[in-house]
Every structure is written in C-alpha cells, then in structure tokens.
Amino acid sequence: MQVTETLNEGLKRGYAITVTAAELEAKVNEKLVEAQPEIEMKGFRKGKVPMALLKKQFGQRVLGESMQEAIDGAMNEHFEKSGDRPALQPEVKMTNEDWKEGDDVNVEMTYEALPEVPEVDLTAISVEKLVVKAEDEAVDEALKSLAETAQEFEDKDGAAEDGDQVVIDFVGKVDGEAFEGGAAEDYPLGLGSGSFIPGFEEQLVGVKAGEEKAVEVKFPEEYGAENLAGKDAVFDVTVKAVKAPKAAEIDDELAKKFGADDLEALKGQIRERLEAEYAGAARQVMKRAVLDALDGMVSFDLPPSLVKAEADQIAHQLWHEEHPEVHDHNHDTIEPTEEHTKLAERRVRLGLLLAELGQKAEVEVTQAEMSQAIMNQARQYPGQERAFFEYVQQNAQMQQQLRAPIFEDKVIDHIAESATVAEKEVSKEDLQKAVEALDEE
Structure with a gap:
C-alpha cells in the first residue's frame, strides 16, 4: 500500500492512496478463510466448502468490503503517523473509474487539517466580574408582583x-x-x-x-x-x-401561599433569586470579556471549510430573524457578507482554542450534566418529555448541540481560575446596560 502526498498548501492536504491488487486479494482470501468454518453449501459438509467455490459465490461481496476496509485502514494509519486531524470528513474518491478485478485501487483523499493552536498564557488575562446586590427596592417590587398574581x-x-x-x-x-x-x-x-x-x-x-x-x-x-x-x-x-x-396583602399569609414560613423568609428567597439572576447575567458579561481577551492573544490559520460553514449558518440565522414570517427553508440561498465571515472567523478561532484548552485541562461533560441539560430542554415540550429524551439518545448531532455549551462554560471556568478576576460592585441598571451591549457587538 502506498500513500503519496499530492497537496500541502496551508491547511489543505491531498494524498494518493494505492491498494495493490495483491494486497486486496490477500485481504479477500483472509476474510474467506476466516468465514469458511461456518459456511454450509449443498453437497459439502459445514466448513468443507472449497475455497475456489467460496470465492466464486461470495468473492464480489467480500471484495467490496475488503476494498473499503483497506482504504479506511490506510487513512487511519496516515492520520496516526502524520498527527493530522481533519477539520471535516475527508473527501475520498477512486481515480481509476474503469477499475476491474485484478487492478490496483487508486484513491484520492483530500481534507483540511486542523491547525496547530498556539500556547496561551492564561495568567495574562485580566477581566472584571460585575456584582449586583439585590436592593430593598427591587425586593419590594418583586413582592408587589407576587401580590398581584395572588390577587x-x-x-x-x-x-x-x-x-x-x-x-x-x-x-x-x-x-x-x-x-x-x-x-x-x-x-x-x-x-x-x-x-x-x-x-x-x-x-x-x-x-x-x-x-x-x-x-x-x-x-x-x-x-x-x-x-x-x-x-x-x-x-x-x-x-x-x-x-x-x-391585591393580596403583603404579609405573612402571602408568604405562606408561596411556601415561605413568614414574610421575612419570603424576602430572603426573593433576594437570593434576584442575586442569582444578576450573577447569571454578570457571568455572560465576564465570559464575553474572557473571549475578547483570548481573541486578541492568538492568531493562526483557520480551515476555510469551517469558516464558510459558520458564515453560512450566521447569514441564514440572521435572515430568519429579519424575516420571522418565514418558517421553512424554501428560500433563495443566503450569501454571507464580509461582516458574517469576520464573525465566523472569530467563532471558529475561539472554538478551536477553547477545544484545545479544554482538552489539555481534561475538561469533561459528565453524564449528570448532560441529563440536566436534556431535562431543561425537554421542559419546552410538555407532555412529550419521554419522546424528546428518546430523540436525543438517538441523535448524535443533538447530543453535541447540548454538550457544546456546557463544555464551553466549563472551559471558561478553567480559564477564570488562572486569570485575574476583579469583582466590581455595580447597580442593576449598569449591569443591564452591559448585557444590552453584548447584543450590539
């Protein structure tokens, strides 16, 4: 078997793979010999069917299997030796279309390799973590809303x-x-x-x-x-x-309606809930700051296919947001703009960097975390939770969609452990402005 490089340009790679007729025949014979003891055929005892007859009867089918296994084996061996990781599934095609039994098999494999991601000094990152305390006014406002629902x-x-x-x-x-x-x-x-x-x-x-x-x-x-x-x-x-x-009176009786012992206990619960909401919003602001810092620290070649796929997705999503009346995909192709491509480059670059940092830090998404994510998603389909669970179990792409944000958040936590994170107490209004600014960028 021969593997010859035909293209090495940036991240683009091309290889010509040749599986000789002799190698292919040897693999066919090996598979037939392995199967021979279990084969029965009229006129012969089990396991005693002559090899020539087996080859005549099953040779074509085994030949196809052997050809695919040989090509897959050559590809796997190449990736093990080269250390390349393809950005997407390699494109593989036979180049001798007039192939007939007894000929060598010539295959062309092309792909884009994932780039080498440079080392990043996480200790050089410095970000702010906004902290908002739940003021009495906000607690009273929430209490008033609760009283209205209990009216x-x-x-x-x-x-x-x-x-x-x-x-x-x-x-x-x-x-x-x-x-x-x-x-x-x-x-x-x-x-x-x-x-x-x-x-x-x-x-x-x-x-x-x-x-x-x-x-x-x-x-x-x-x-x-x-x-x-x-x-x-x-x-x-x-x-x-x-x-x-x-409106219900804001007193201990109201508190008991909402499962609290008394009014002060209810106020405490509201304060905790509000501050948890503030913390969640502040985390999104800090996460963007971390990503911005990382984006300014690294530069490396990006696989064009990944950038194009991401830019297409961004353009398509934004088009649907601008045309909410269109619920299907029976529309003209949406061509990405230069702005879409620039955003795609940032997302791909940061995605590859976070994946590398997560791998080195041995960040893993636990089964418990996945189960929680599926449960949260399933709540959007009341009465169909079981069907949604089964759908996710059978859909690897859906599992990846749920796993990706969990993995990303855990990597961000890992980065924050090494970075300098300074807490800054701000008002609820300042936090709101910071969150709104995320959507404007």
Whole structure:
C-alpha cells in the first residue's frame, strides 16, 4: 500500500492512496478463510466448502468490503503517523473509474487539517466580574408582583371595567345553532386577559350584574376547530356578578401561599433569586470579556471549510430573524457578507482554542450534566418529555448541540481560575446596560 502526498498548501492536504491488487486479494482470501468454518453449501459438509467455490459465490461481496476496509485502514494509519486531524470528513474518491478485478485501487483523499493552536498564557488575562446586590427596592417590587398574581376579586357595584372579573353564563351559536364547547355557567372571565375570542371581552366592558348581552364575534381564520374557523358567532351572555381586583396583602399569609414560613423568609428567597439572576447575567458579561481577551492573544490559520460553514449558518440565522414570517427553508440561498465571515472567523478561532484548552485541562461533560441539560430542554415540550429524551439518545448531532455549551462554560471556568478576576460592585441598571451591549457587538 502506498500513500503519496499530492497537496500541502496551508491547511489543505491531498494524498494518493494505492491498494495493490495483491494486497486486496490477500485481504479477500483472509476474510474467506476466516468465514469458511461456518459456511454450509449443498453437497459439502459445514466448513468443507472449497475455497475456489467460496470465492466464486461470495468473492464480489467480500471484495467490496475488503476494498473499503483497506482504504479506511490506510487513512487511519496516515492520520496516526502524520498527527493530522481533519477539520471535516475527508473527501475520498477512486481515480481509476474503469477499475476491474485484478487492478490496483487508486484513491484520492483530500481534507483540511486542523491547525496547530498556539500556547496561551492564561495568567495574562485580566477581566472584571460585575456584582449586583439585590436592593430593598427591587425586593419590594418583586413582592408587589407576587401580590398581584395572588390577587383576589370582590363584588363591586356599578359597571365592569378593564381589569375587572365578570362571572357569566353563556351560550355560543353559529347560524342560530348552539355548537359543542360553546357554553358554560358561572365562568369567571378577566376582562383584558385575552383568554377569549378577540372582541369578546371588550364588549363586556360596561356591563352590570344581572344584565344580559348578545356578544357578536368572528372566529379567527386559523381557529383550532375547523367547523368554527372564520365563522360569525353570537354568544348569549348573562352577567351574574362583577368583581373588582383586590391585591393580596403583603404579609405573612402571602408568604405562606408561596411556601415561605413568614414574610421575612419570603424576602430572603426573593433576594437570593434576584442575586442569582444578576450573577447569571454578570457571568455572560465576564465570559464575553474572557473571549475578547483570548481573541486578541492568538492568531493562526483557520480551515476555510469551517469558516464558510459558520458564515453560512450566521447569514441564514440572521435572515430568519429579519424575516420571522418565514418558517421553512424554501428560500433563495443566503450569501454571507464580509461582516458574517469576520464573525465566523472569530467563532471558529475561539472554538478551536477553547477545544484545545479544554482538552489539555481534561475538561469533561459528565453524564449528570448532560441529563440536566436534556431535562431543561425537554421542559419546552410538555407532555412529550419521554419522546424528546428518546430523540436525543438517538441523535448524535443533538447530543453535541447540548454538550457544546456546557463544555464551553466549563472551559471558561478553567480559564477564570488562572486569570485575574476583579469583582466590581455595580447597580442593576449598569449591569443591564452591559448585557444590552453584548447584543450590539
């Protein structure tokens, strides 16, 4: 077997691989000899079928397997000896298309090698870690929001206003006929909640307890029930009560509704939650600072194929963000701009650097961390969690998508351990500005 270099330009590599006919025949014979003891054929005892007959019967199939194994073996041996790591799956094709049994097999292999990533002095990195304390004002604001979610309604005199609750009986009719699911009794409806068909709640503003009203609406064209979609309907409504909202008192009783022993304990829980949210946002700001520092410390050749793939993905994603009405991919090819390519180069460069740093530091994503990530993702599909778990288990690409950000965060933690990280206490507003600046860059 011969492997001859044909291209060595930047990170591009090309090799001509020759598997001689003699080597191929030897591999075929080896596989047939290995299988011979288990083969049965009419007229022969098990394991006693002549080799010539085996070759005639199974030779073509074994030849194809042997050819593929020989080429794969040559490629693996090459990568072991050269130390090259292909950026993407190597492109392999036979160059003697008129090949026939008894000829040598000539194959051309081309790929882009991953570059050598230079050493980085992590101790030279210096970043700030923003720290925000949960002020009493923020805690009180959160308490007020909790009280609003726990609000109750009490009977009121007079007309219903937006934000009030009306208790109603209703019967919906289309073309004078009541339809299934269109009636209810003692239904508490919050005016302004948007929970009913568009236009329904607005027509109840101003009603009083004891009144009857015919509410005329039109079902949306995209309504879930096909027999009602786009249809005009009339709801005969009887108003049984009008109630005004009453915010819950901010006291120990409110705290107990939310699982706390008393008001002070609830305030403590809120403070912890707020500061955890602040810490998460501050981490994103620090992470960007670390990446910016790394980006300014290294420079090396990048595999063009990786940069192009990343630039294509960036351009495609941004196009869909600008055209949210398009939900499929049946559109013209989106050509990356120079700005997209520049951003792609940064992402590829930092991705390769973080991968190298993580490998050297023996950073690993544990099974427990993966399980937690899958659970978090599965919550987006209520009722289908099991199906999502099974989908992830069978999809290596999806597993990698979930593993990559965990790995990256752990590498960032590793870098921060060596870097100089200075804590800086700032206001919530300053942190918000720093987070917003991330999206602007």
